[in-house]
Amino acid sequence: MTAPGLRRCVVVGGSGAVGGMFLELLRPTADELCSVDTAAPRSGEASKATTWLTADITSLNPGGEAARRIAAADLVLLAVPEPVARAAAGPLTALMRPGAVLVDTLSVKSHLIAELAGCPGRTEQVSINPMFAPSLGIAGRTVAAVVLREGPGVTAFLALIEEWGGRLLMLGPDEHDRITAVTQALTHAAVLGFGFALCEAPVDIGQLTAAAPPPHATLLSLLARMAGGAPEVYWDIQAANPHAAQARDGLAKALRQLADLVADGQERDMASAFARIRGFLGPELTQYQMRCERAFAALQAPPTQCDSPAPSDS
Incomplete structure (x- = not known):
């Protein structure tokens, strides 16, 4: 069953361990699933029901396929290092449609939150931190979550984490x-x-x-x-x-x-x-x-x- 409002999903950094985990988790529920990464798909991944695009999200081609997918997405999940996430915050929020959900998976929240505060757009935003190695799986594991801009999409995404078996720990940024x-x-x-x-x-x-x-x-x-x-x-x-x-x-x-x-x-x-x-x-x-x-x-x-x-x- 597709989560309400989260039919089209983009995972940025899908070739990495964290991004790959969320691709696997989202695959049964998303109607359209896309990975955007500067690296090639991991071995065996390219054949799965995912669109794999090679692009740099800090300098997207406005007319390119990656930009089109992000602009149409209901959910964009950032599984990238902090410098990349901070550099991409402005371009992404300007590109995403109002009401779409932006998720990041950074281990430190304060810097990206400060970056997002000055960004354009009306996206819903939630910052999560899986407190475990992706190889262990999400079932029974803690996922810390900081809601930055609430809305129905954020609620639906947090509900998905619980459906996957994750244990939500709601926190403030600091x-x-x-x-x-x-x-x-x-x-x-x-x-x-x-x-x-x-x-x-x-x-x-x-x-x-x-x-x-x-x-x-x-x-x-x-x-x-x-x-x-x-x-x-x-x-x-x-x-x-x-x-x-x-x-x-x-x-x-x-x-x-x-x-x-x-x-x-x-x-x-x-x-x-x-x-x-x-x-x-x-x-x-x-x-x-x-x-x-x-x-x-x-x-x-x-x-x-x-x-x-x-x-x-x-």
Whole structure:
């Protein structure tokens, strides 16, 4: 069944992982589906029921097929890096028809929102952030959403996310960036800092693999997953989020506090620190302990030939 008002859909960046995921999700519900990208279709995609166009959305030919598709679209979804999205904001909103829905999938909201505020047009606008790697699928996963300009098309698109099995988390723009500064920028900084330290340690990966207790093996697994991802994604999260520097400073301060605590030789201070952490986790403490047990159990199983690395979470 076609979502009300979302019959003609354009995904900009359909050759990428995020854009490809939304092409797959939209294919059963859209009457017309088009991908616009500077890159060629991914292997095996060109034969599917999608129109594939090669074009640069920051400098569209006004008489070209890509511009015509965007002008006629009910939904235009941007699955592109932030610099491209910001550069395209003006041309796209000027081209799109009134009432059409513009969606972006950026990890940081504040800069694009400021760009859109000065753009022409009367599009409906919603900014989403899938909080998972596309390879994991949307079912049961969180999709953060910031409504910029509401309307029936935005409502229909958010309803589609829920029909696909996504769990919507509605946020304000600054609220989104503050939360992702912790959930993404701080988390990635901790894992990358661990990796940077390993590179300077007088050990090799074979020794670590043989000796690693479950917590260390878990961190190695997180590091390996991130190392297999796109560096530009992690750069954008660290550099573009206006609250990321504060998150990194907090991490550096916490490491200094730990060093000072041990240097002072006061074991009771460590007990107080643990009590503070348990207090922060509050009612979630037990469920995260159980999740850790399950993760450690999974680490004991050797990988099979069916296992393959997935693109990293953003």
